[in-house]
Amino acid sequence: xxxxTLNNVNKSFGNVHVLKDITLEVExxxxxxxxxxxxxxxxxLLRVIAGxxxxxxxxxxxxxxxxxxxxxxxxxxAMVFQSYALYPHLSVRGNMTxxxxxxxxxxxxxxxxxxxxxxxxxxxxxxxxxxxxxxxxQRQRVAIGRAIVREPKLFLFDxxxxxxxxxxxxxxxxEIANLHRALDASMIYVTxxxxxxxxxxxxxxxxxxxRVEQIGSPMELYNNPANQFVAGFLGSPSMNFLPEALxxxxxxxxxxxxxxxxxxxxxxxxAARVSHVEKLGGDTNVxxxxxxxxxxxxxxxxxxxxxxxxxxxxxxxxxxxxFDEAGQRLA
Amino acid sequence: xxxxxxxxxNMVAMHGALILYTLIALFPVFVxxxxxxxxxxxxFREPLALPNADSFSMIGYETVMKQGDFFLYFQNSMxxxxxxxxxxxxxxxxxxxxxxEYQFKGNLxxxxxxxxxxxxxxxxxxxxxxxxxxxTGLVNSLWALILVYTAQGLxxxxxxxxxxxxxxxxxxxxxxxIDGLSEYTIFxxxxxxxxxxxxxxxxxxxxxxxxxxLWFPLILAPAEETKTLTLGSQVFIGQFVTDWxxxxxxxxxxxxxxxxxxxxxxRQLIRGITSGAVK
Numbered sequence: 036x037x038x039x040t041l042n043n044v045n046k047s048f049g050n051v052h053v054l055k056d057i058t059l060e061v062e063x064x065x066x067x068x069x070x071x072x073x074x075x076x077x078x079x080l081l082r083v084i085a086g087x088x089x090x091x092x093x094x095x096x097x098x099x100x101x102x103x104x105x106x107x108x109x110x111x112x113a114m115v116f117q118s119y120a121l122y123p124h125l126s127v128r129g130n131m132t133x134x135x136x137x138x139x140x141x142x143x144x145x146x147x148x149x150x151x152x153x154x155x156x157x158x159x160x161x162x163x164x165x166x167x168x169x170x171x172x173q174r175q176r177v178a179i180g181r182a183i184v185r186e187p188k189l190f191l192f193d194x195x196x197x198x199x200x201x202x203x204x205x206x207x208x209x210e211i212a213n214l215h216r217a218l219d220a221s222m223i224y225v226t227x228x229x230x231x232x233x234x235x236x237x238x239x240x241x242x243x244x245x246r247v248e249q250i251g252s253p254m255e256l257y258n259n260p261a262n263q264f265v266a267g268f269l270g271s272p273s274m275n276f277l278p279e280a281l282x283x284x285x286x287x288x289x290x291x292x293x294x295x296x297x298x299x300x301x302x303x304x305x306a307a308r309v310s311h312v313e314k315l316g317g318d319t320n321v322x323x324x325x326x327x328x329x330x331x332x333x334x335x336x337x338x339x340x341x342x343x344x345x346x347x348x349x350x351x352x353x354x355x356x357x358f359d360e361a362g363q364r365l366a
Numbered sequence: 367x368x369x370x371x372x373x374x375x376n377m378v379a380m381h382g383a384l385i386l387y388t389l390i391a392l393f394p395v396f397v398x399x400x401x402x403x404x405x406x407x408x409x410f411r412e413p414l415a416l417p418n419a420d421s422f423s424m425i426g427y428e429t430v431m432k433q434g435d436f437f438l439y440f441q442n443s444m445x446x447x448x449x450x451x452x453x454x455x456x457x458x459x460x461x462x463x464x465x466x467e468y469q470f471k472g473n474l475x476x477x478x479x480x481x482x483x484x485x486x487x488x489x490x491x492x493x494x495x496x497x498x499x500x501x502t503g504l505v506n507s508l509w510a511l512i513l514v515y516t517a518q519g520l521x522x523x524x525x526x527x528x529x530x531x532x533x534x535x536x537x538x539x540x541x542x543x544i545d546g547l548s549e550y551t552i553f554x555x556x557x558x559x560x561x562x563x564x565x566x567x568x569x570x571x572x573x574x575x576x577x578x579x580l581w582f583p584l585i586l587a588p589a590e591e592t593k594t595l596t597l598g599s600q601v602f603i604g605q606f607v608t609d610w611x612x613x614x615x616x617x618x619x620x621x622x623x624x625x626x627x628x629x630x631x632x633r634q635l636i637r638g639i640t641s642g643a644v645k
Contacts, residue, residue, distance in 0.1 A: 087540050108546030120537035124559050134545035181545075 036099060038063050038189050038221035039084065044093030046076075046083055046245075053079050055245045057093070061189070061223060061238075066215050069225045070232040070268070071242035077225045080242070081191055084223065085114050098188045108137070113182035114191040117198060119174045121166040121181075127153075128162045131181050145184075152183040155217065156210075172203045179211075183218070190222040196231065208234060229269050233257070241265050263362035266291050272320060272331045279357070281305075281325065288365060291356040294320070294333035303349030305330065312340050323348075395621060402426050402614035409610055426611030427619075429602070436616070438591065439598035444623065446508055446594060447576050450515035451569055457516070458523030458568065459531075459561070463553050465524070466531040467539070477528065483521030488514065489581060499586055506589040514582050519572040530564035531557060566631045573631070577624050595620045 039061040046054035053076045061067045069077040082088045084095060086107035095102050102110045113134075121130050128149060135145045153159045156176045166174055175195060182190055195211070196204045212235055215222055226232055232239050233253045241248040241256065241264070249261040253269075260266035266274050272294045279286030282304045297305075307323035307330060314337065321332045321340055325348075332348055340346070357365040400416055401409045408421030415421070430436050465477050488495075495514060496505075504510040534557050542552040558565070583597040599616040602609040 082540075085540075085544060087543065107540075107544045112544065114541070114544050116537040116541060118535055118537045120535060120541040122538070122541075122556060124555075133547075137546035181541075 036063050037061065037096070038065065038098060039223070040094075040096040041084070042094040042096075044080075044083060044095060045091045046079055046088065047091045053245050054083065054090075057245075057247055059240060059247065059250060061221055063221055064219050066222045066224065066235060066237045067240060068232040068236035068238070069223065069240045069242055070227065070229060071248075072268070073227055075242045076245040077227075077242050078193060081114075081193055081223065081225050084189075085112055085191055086110050108134070111188035112191055113185040113187040113189075114193065115175075115178045115182050115195045117194040119166070119178045119198070121174055121177055123166055126163050126165055127158060127169070127177050127180075130166070130177055131184050134181070134185050148184040148186070149180075152180045155183065155214070156180050171199055172207060175199060175207060176210075179214070183214075188221065190220055192222065192224040194226055195224075196226070197228070211235065230271060233269065239269075241268060260356070260364060262364055263289065263291065263358040266356055266358070266364075270294075272333060274356070275328075275330045276358075277305075277325065277328055277330070281328070287360055289358045289360075289362075291358060292350050292354065294331045295335075296350050296354040297330070297332035297334075297348045298350070299332075299334065299338075300347055300349030303347040305348040305350075307346055307348055309340055309342055309344045309346065311342060398614050398617050398621070402611070402618040404611075406611055409614075423611070426609075426613075426615030429609060429612040430615045430619070433601065433612070435590070436595075436598065436619070439593050439595045440619070440623075442508060442592055443577060443595040443620075446511045446515065447573060447627075449508075449512045450519065450576050451573060453512065453516040454519035454523050454572055455565055455569060458520050459527050459558060459565065460553070461520070461524045462527035462531050463557060466528045477524075480521055480524045483517075484525060488518045492581070492585060496585060504586075506587050506592050508587065508592055510586040511582055511592075511594070514586065515572075515576045515579075519568075519576070522571065523568045526568055527561060527564055530561045534560050569631050570628060573627055574624060577620075 037060050039059075041057050041059050044054055044057040045052070057080060069080060071077050079088060083090050084097075086102065086105065090103060097110055097112065122133065125133065131149050131152065132145050135148065149162075153162060156179060158173075158176055158180055161169060161173060161177070166177065169177065175198075178195070192211070196207055199207060208231060211224075215235075224231070224235060236253055238250065239253055239256055240250050243264055249256055249265045251259075256265055257269050260269070263276065267276065270293060274291045274293050275297070276289050276291050279288045279290050282290065305325050307325045309321055309323045310329075311322040313320040313322070316337070317335075319334045319336070319338045319340065321334060321338075323330050323332065323346070330348070359365055397413065401413060403417040403423070403426075404415075404421045405423035405425065408415070408417070408423075412421075417423075461480065465473060465480075499505045499510045504513070538556055538560075539552055542556050547555070578596055579594075580596050580600070583592075583594040584600075587593070588597065595616070599613060599620065602612040602616065
């Protein structure tokens with residue numbers, strides 16, 4: 036069974052067309068990440084699924100039931116917000132039980148669910164504290180706990196990690212992945228961070244300007260991007276784009292080469308002048324100019340390369356992607 | 367920590383300025399208080415002297431207690447102030463929430479219309495208000511005052527509160543919606559506690575003019591049984607003879623409840639500022 040089906044969903048705010056004919060499916064138990072640059076409509080799409088915004092047209096099905104006119108609380112969803120959105124006047128326990136009390140669940144059931152969720156998230160020592168007495172990471176866990184106790188058909192995460200610092204972000208990312216395995220629930224996760232998308236997703240939906248650019252597993256998108264946008268968005272450092280004329284006699288197309296596919300080669304086709312070197316220990320990122328174009332090469336290991344140095348890069352031609360002028364991938 | 371806070375010279379200057387301001391603000395109150403305990407002759411001979419064995423007299427308080435029903439006036443003032451404030455806060459907050467939270471046709475126009483009231487003094491409409499009150503039979507009832515004060519306070523309340531309510535996190539309200547709270551529950555349980563400092567501000571701004579008002583009680587409710595404290599104290603002020611003992615005593619007693627209410631609201635204000643924190 037599918038957890039969520041969207042059929043030609045459109046959303047306009049006045050004259051601004053934010054979501055354009057979105058059609059996609061989320062399978063039961065799948066972890067789907069919506070990713071895209073800011074302003075691409077990914078958060079709006081999530082709010083339409085949650086029912087916080089109405090779709091202007093199109094059909095939304097959750098768990099096989101059309102929910103276009105169903106209020107958020109009856110859609111069988113739970114949402115985790117970027118700003119945590121904990122109720123400041125309720126304790127952690129109060130935050131987690133509020134929705135269940137609204138649903139008039141029996142007391143024993145509520146206690147059981149809270150105990151289970153707080154054990155899962157290590158929140159037991161904090162149940163009687165107030166949100167203002169918790170750290171950022173703890174608050175985020177409470178927000179996740181508040182979603183878990185509802186046992187929803189579909190979890191919605193709206194950039195849940197962007198308020199956390201880098202170290203905590205990585206830990207919480209792993210926690211969310213573990214949680215997905217433990218709960219075996221369907222989850223939709225919105226982020227602008229491609230690392231989060233690559234590491235968490237079963238399936239990535241890349242959005243741009245309110246349109247779905249490509250849907251697929253992380254490695255599918257990485258190895259086989261449909262267009263220049265997807266190719267440039269996924270991967271860090273991002274793919275290098277160079278005009279075809281630079282390496283061939285003629286041609287209007289663009290070629291794309293991933294930084295890790297470039298290597299140093301004395302007779303390589305790309306003559307470059309190094310403008311910056313990032314030495315990361317395990318890797319060395321070389322940022323260089325090929326004529327007027329910036330090129331980033333990711334070399335494995337440590338290299339003694341200095342700024343201003345002239346060198347040549349080579350690449351395997353089967354590792355190069357070709358895109359036409361409109362940005363579509365050429366075979 | 368701010369460095370300026372630790373510099374002793376700055377500390378002295380800061381506290382000096384605050385103490386000076388406090389003294390200036392409290393001086394008239396102090397003069398009223400000490401003189402209310404003095405005999406009439408002592409008030410005029412040495413207005414700034416403290417009451418001593420010679421000049422001490424409770425005559426003012428005795429007059430106030432004997433003449434007119436001081437406790438009834440007091441009760442009237444209290445009812446009018448508390449009821450008006452409750453209505454201003456309740457309706458003001460609800461209107462502000464609707465204006466800031468919901469998109470509907472004429473939202474902006476409605477907001478401007480409500481804000482217009484800030485610029486037009488309500489007293490301009492006194493004659494019309496009086497006619498209205500006569501027509502509805504509300505003259506000489508406390509309701510006349512409560513309604514007028516509510517109308518007078520609403521524009522500023524809506525204006526201030528809607529600004530504050532725009533700042534309440536949307537995520538919080540949406541979290542409530544997903545958790546199945548009704549719009550009323552979201553308003554009363556989530557939004558109102560977060561704008562408590564603004565509510566206290568509005569309450570303080572409105573309370574004092576209402577408590578002290580002479581104009582509308584004199585015009586709309588001058589009957590003996592609906593007199594407010596301020597109007598009641600006027601009996602001691604004559605065109606030719608003024609019973610200063612009684613006036614000062616009445617004023618001293620009138621200050622007290624305002625002070626108590628103010629302390630309550632300002633504590634709310636401080637607590638609201640320190641405990642808000644959404645993130």
